[in-house]
Amino acid sequence: MADQMQLYEVFVRSRRGLDHKHVGSLHADDSAQALEYARDVYTRRGEGVSIWVVASRDITASQESDCESFYDPLDDKPYRHAAMYELPEGVDSL
Amino acid sequence: MDKANVSETEERTFQARIDAEEKIEPKDWMPEKYRRNLIRQISQHAHSEVIGEQPEGNWITRAPSLERKAILMAKVQDEAGHGLYLYAAAETLGVTREELIDRLHTGASKYASIFNYPSLTWADIGAIGWLVDSAAIVNQVSLQNTSYGPYARAMVRICKEESFHQRQGYNIMMTLMKGAKLQREMAQDALDRWWWPSLMMFGPHDGESAHSAQSMKWKIKRRSNDDLRQQFVDQAVQQAEAIGLVVPDPDLKWNDARGHYDFGAIDWQEFERVISGNGPCNRQRLAHHKNAHDEGAWVREAMAAHEAKQRSKARDVA
Ligand SMILES: [Fe+2]
Ligand SMILES: [Fe+2]
Numbered sequence: 001m002a003d004q005m006q007l008y009e010v011f012v013r014s015r016r017g018l019d020h021k022h023v024g025s026l027h028a029d030d031s032a033q034a035l036e037y038a039r040d041v042y043t044r045r046g047e048g049v050s051i052w053v054v055a056s057r058d059i060t061a062s063q064e065s066d067c068e069s070f071y072d073p074l075d076d077k078p079y080r081h082a083a084m085y086e087l088p089e090g091v092d093s094l
Numbered sequence: 095m096d097k098a099n100v101s102e103t104e105e106r107t108f109q110a111r112i113d114a115e116e117k118i119e120p121k122d123w124m125p126e127k128y129r130r131n132l133i134r135q136i137s138q139h140a141h142s143e144v145i146g147e148q149p150e151g152n153w154i155t156r157a158p159s160l161e162r163k164a165i166l167m168a169k170v171q172d173e174a175g176h177g178l179y180l181y182a183a184a185e186t187l188g189v190t191r192e193e194l195i196d197r198l199h200t201g202a203s204k205y206a207s208i209f210n211y212p213s214l215t216w217a218d219i220g221a222i223g224w225l226v227d228s229a230a231i232v233n234q235v236s237l238q239n240t241s242y243g244p245y246a247r248a249m250v251r252i253c254k255e256e257s258f259h260q261r262q263g264y265n266i267m268m269t270l271m272k273g274a275k276l277q278r279e280m281a282q283d284a285l286d287r288w289w290w291p292s293l294m295m296f297g298p299h300d301g302e303s304a305h306s307a308q309s310m311k312w313k314i315k316r317r318s319n320d321d322l323r324q325q326f327v328d329q330a331v332q333q334a335e336a337i338g339l340v341v342p343d344p345d346l347k348w349n350d351a352r353g354h355y356d357f358g359a360i361d362w363q364e365f366e367r368v369i370s371g372n373g374p375c376n377r378q379r380l381a382h383h384k385n386a387h388d389e390g391a392w393v394r395e396a397m398a399a400h401e402a403k404q405r406s407k408a409r410d411v412a
Contacts, residue, residue: 016111016243050121079164079168081258085261088268088336089336090332090335094257094260094261
């Protein structure tokens with residue numbers, strides 16, 4: 001097991017000011033190597049100005065099957081959206 | 095190159111980036127003063143979101159209907175989230191959450207002075223949502239273009255959530271203004287008390303503002319205090335009139351030449367008094383925050399103990 005490479009997830013910031021976005025994954029022996037591979041694999045055409053690599057096993061993710069308990073109660077809260085509140089005449093924006 | 099030269103080159107690269115409207119990101123070199131200035135502003139902003147929950151929270155159990163109660167809870171919950179986004183943005187600058195909270199408690203770090211006024215009636219919840227959130231939005235929209243990446247991105251997220259806040263507040267005012275005489279008077283009274291503190295939210299006049307010039311050069315701030323205040327007044331006056339409210343300012347009048355409303359002088363002595371700790375509720379606000387923080391200590395300790403136990407269990411298995 002020890003000599004098997006690990007899976008890393010790669011995130012690239014395409015431009016200053018933007019969030020890093022997930023672009024894919026790759027195998028590497030350690031994070032420094034993963035960063036170099038990511039540069040070679042995912043940014044050959046100037047796709048980014050900054051790369052993050054994270055070992056896939058360090059990511060905790062929700063499952064789609066959790067959807068109900070995670071998001072369901074939000075559907076009956078229309079009052080969280082501005083569109084629910086009507087404006088009087090004479091007020092065009094708020 | 096010696097050390098001074100290195101930092102001079104770095105400083106030039108830094109300013110060139112800012113001049114080119116590029117964002118500064120956490121791992122970039124930045125002048126120490128830029129970092130400190132940002133920590134001050136972002137943490138002040140975070141504290142305001144969190145302390146601002148108190149005057150509104152004061153009415154959750156007394157909201158006039160189940161729907162209004164659910165709406166108010168949803169809004170206050172959003173504000174807690176805004177505080178979190180902002181604390182997290184400040185932490186990217188190398189300061190810890192504990193330090194930030196501690197500075198709030200010692201008074202070293204400020205929060206928006208408007209939250210030191212009491213919410214006396216239900217109409218105050220309308221006035222806060224309408225005026226205070228509107229003022230915050232005017233400011234926050236301009237900060238979506240601030241030069242520090244994590245702060246700008248937090249602002250984008252926050253602005254998306256804000257629009258329902260001002261709408262629900264305005265809706266409370268509108269509903270009261272369609273009601274009985276007592277209700278209309280209650281709405282007017284709330285506007286009378288919250289109007290001037292709302293104008294003060296934008297801070298001192300441009301000439302007097304201590305941090306403004308440097309903040310504008312670094313593009314931490316994008317528009318001047320007076321500029322933002324004027325935009326707020328122009329919007330709010332129209333909104334007040336549309337539902338029959340009277341803005342409590344005898345000097346308020348439309349200026350055709352400027353294309354803006356002229357308005358009366360702000361009482362800066364009151365602003366000074368409140369921001370320096372002597373407003374109606376300053377002590378209460380801080381004491382409440384401190385109490386909640388202290389009373390929550392056992393939860394944080396229990397979570398840390400649980401975490402440690404899980405980790406030692408995992409180690410035993412391995
Ligand atoms: Fe907020
Ligand atoms: Fe808000």
